[in-house]
Amino acid sequence: MKHLVTFRVIEAIAQTGSIRSAAERLSQTPSAVQRRLQNYEEELGFPIFERTAKGVRLNSAGELVIQHIRETLADTERLNSRIADLAGMRRGHVSVGCSQALVPYFLPREIAAYGALHPNVTFESVVIEHEQAAELLESYTVDVVLVFNEKSVPDYDVRLVVPQRLMAIMAVDHPLARYDVLRLRQCYAYPVALPVRGFGGRALLEQALYGKTFAAPPSMESNSFEFLKAHVAMTDAITFQIEIGAPDGTEGAGIVSRCIDPRDVVGGMLYVGQRRARTLPVAASRFVEKVSRTLADAYGPAARRSGPG
Amino acid sequence: MKHLVTFRVIEAIAQTGSIRSAAERLSQTPSAVQRRLQNYEEELGFPIFERTAKGVRLNSAGELVIQHIRETLADTERLNSRIADLAGMRRGHVSVGCSQALVPYFLPREIAAYGALHPNVTFESVVIEHEQAAELLESYTVDVVLVFNEKSVPDYDVRLVVPQRLMAIMAVDHPLARYDVLRLRQCYAYPVALPVRGFGGRALLEQALYGKTFAAPPSMESNSFEFLKAHVAMTDAITFQIEIGAPDGTEGAGIVSRCIDPRDVVGGMLYVGQRRARTLPVAASRFVEKVSRTLADAYGPAARRSGPG
DNA sequence: GCCAAGCGTTGCATTTTAGGCAACGGAGCG
DNA sequence: CGCTCCGTTGCCTAAAATGCAACGCTTGGC
Numbered sequence A, B: 001m002k003h004l005v006t007f008r009v010i011e012a013i014a015q016t017g018s019i020r021s022a023a024e025r026l027s028q029t030p031s032a033v034q035r036r037l038q039n040y041e042e043e044l045g046f047p048i049f050e051r052t053a054k055g056v057r058l059n060s061a062g063e064l065v066i067q068h069i070r071e072t073l074a075d076t077e078r079l080n081s082r083i084a085d086l087a088g089m090r091r092g093h094v095s096v097g098c099s100q101a102l103v104p105y106f107l108p109r110e111i112a113a114y115g116a117l118h119p120n121v122t123f124e125s126v127v128i129e130h131e132q133a134a135e136l137l138e139s140y141t142v143d144v145v146l147v148f149n150e151k152s153v154p155d156y157d158v159r160l161v162v163p164q165r166l167m168a169i170m171a172v173d174h175p176l177a178r179y180d181v182l183r184l185r186q187c188y189a190y191p192v193a194l195p196v197r198g199f200g201g202r203a204l205l206e207q208a209l210y211g212k213t214f215a216a217p218p219s220m221e222s223n224s225f226e227f228l229k230a231h232v233a234m235t236d237a238i239t240f241q242i243e244i245g246a247p248d249g250t251e252g253a254g255i256v257s258r259c260i261d262p263r264d265v266v267g268g269m270l271y272v273g274q275r276r277a278r279t280l281p282v283a284a285s286r287f288v289e290k291v292s293r294t295l296a297d298a299y300g301p302a303a304r305r306s307g308p309g
Numbered sequence C: 001g002c003c004a005a006g007c008g009t010t011g012c013a014t015t016t017t018a019g020g021c022a023a024c025g026g027a028g029c030g
Numbered sequence D: 001c002g003c004t005c006c007g008t009t010g011c012c013t014a015a016a017a018t019g020c021a022a023c024g025c026t027t028g029g030c
Helices: A002-016 A019-025 A030-044 A060-086 A106-117 A130-138 A200-209 A225-234 A282-299 B002-016 B019-025 B030-044 B060-086 B106-117 B130-138 B200-209 B225-234 B282-299
Strands: A049-051 A056-058 A092-098 A121-127 A144-149 A157-164 A166-171 A192-195 A220-222 A238-242 A255-260 A268-274 B049-052 B055-058 B092-098 B121-127 B144-149 B157-164 B166-171 B192-195 B220-222 B238-242 B255-260 B268-274
Touching (some): A002 A019, A002 A030, A002 A060, A056 A060, A060 A092, A060 A282, A060 B060, A092 A106, A092 A130, A092 A282, A106 A121, A130 A144, A130 A268, A144 A282, A157 A282, A166 A200, A192 A225, A225 A238, A268 A282, B002 B019, B002 B030, B055 B060, B060 B282, B092 B106, B092 B130, B106 B282, B130 B144, B157 B282, B166 B200, B166 B225, B192 B225, B225 B255, B268 B282
Parallel strands (some): A092 A121, A192 A238, B092 B121, B092 B144, B192 B220
Antiparallel strands (some): A157 A268, A166 A238, A166 A255, B144 B268, B157 B268, B166 B238, B166 B255
């Protein structure tokens, strides 16, 4: 969109923190970028960046401007999306921020299903921690978040909440694999391999183990769930994951998952959320609806909201 | 703002209904306007006007676009206003839609008081009927409405409601002028001069007179309250007005106003309102706050809401 | 204390874009 | 049938945007 180039330029400057690097990102010369900024500041009547030796930084007026720019860009995308929808083209782009647990099974499945119906919709997924969710929504970096959160109240518009139990994951020939439900104490008879702090299941587990006599330090820590799965497949160690991220037996990697007795762990919640007071582009909105339906069917809604189109 | 010229052009086309007249309003040639439109449609990928023999008309995509354009223009104004506010300049423009009764005394007084504090704020006032209020707010034609409404529930965001009694207006030497409170029956002993239907007081009165034996057709009707005032000053006729529009004795035009007994008329309500889900520019928002304070002090709030900034 | 590196900024030449002018083709109307 | 008003387009000129090269400045390392 031609009339938005200045906005795109200013956003690039704000993000990179310097005119030259913004120019590089935009494949332009510094002078072109600098002039766009200068012209805009002149029109506005105020400078929006303060110039430092190392680059530029938004001043308080600039904070207002960048917010307006992001709103405008998002609104424009929404307009395009609605018009495409009107013409039956079902186009658009959806940017999803999600917890790590959604990555291996759930999200790719959902996206694949949606993409099969609407091939012209493009996707982008970034793994985030739940503390970042509100911020990324606020800055329009992502349209939707799907995050696991063990306790706090989200600071964004929650469209769906579903409960999540904790699962133990182990090799298919593991002695505990013959039980359907496991007590935590049983698991801790074996070495445990845990995700690092920040991963969804970890916080649940620490909460549950607080004060338990059988609690022991993990024999293995990793920030890669792929690695943990491979590890437990080859040893008698046990790792944990919330149910949506646990292997469902369809992958044949020699591992199985078993539910932890609800008496041992209070489950956390999986949140589907979007920016407060934002009307999503059609593609994103439909995607959220589809995901919400899947989640509600699978886990039963703890709370639900029917938002505006 | 340079990057909004296309939007302004499109809005002009939409309003005038033809490219040539839009061009004339914008002091440009038809070809320039036509090219802007064409380029925008090309960028968008869809035509937004259907071409007819007499001009152009928005199609359904165009309806979405024009809505987006109006939102964007309003948002831009809000941004400018906030930045001016940040710089302590307190600039801006406020467009007020109000009922006729507000015109002679209340609104000019409020605007004058506000303008004395903030000389760089410009104003625009249009007299409207309450049925138009929601529509004018919706299309961003006015920022604020101050309307009298005898019954229905407003279809916009109400920031303040105050009750309004009905007043009788007569010459200062009228026989009834010696009473402080009048019964309707007393007034109808004299000829009555009424505003036309649509004016605030008229509907109240008709409601009150329904089924009354002393009801008589008005001896005079006019859509000019100025005329009615002059008329009653020179005859023994009586006219009516809600209290905010009634002369308060400061103007010395030989007329006085007396309250109608509340047993005879159910009072209507004066509404202060703005567009749903809109954050007003700073100047408009402050003006609304000031007006609301004045109204609440004068008539006591029937209901009140403290809106966001 | 100086010098190299990186920053924002500016004069100048070039390219790209927008605008005015005049003319064309088509639809409605008497 | 002809007149009028509409949107549209080719052509030319004016204006805006961009790239290039160079300037002045601050910072950080030697």
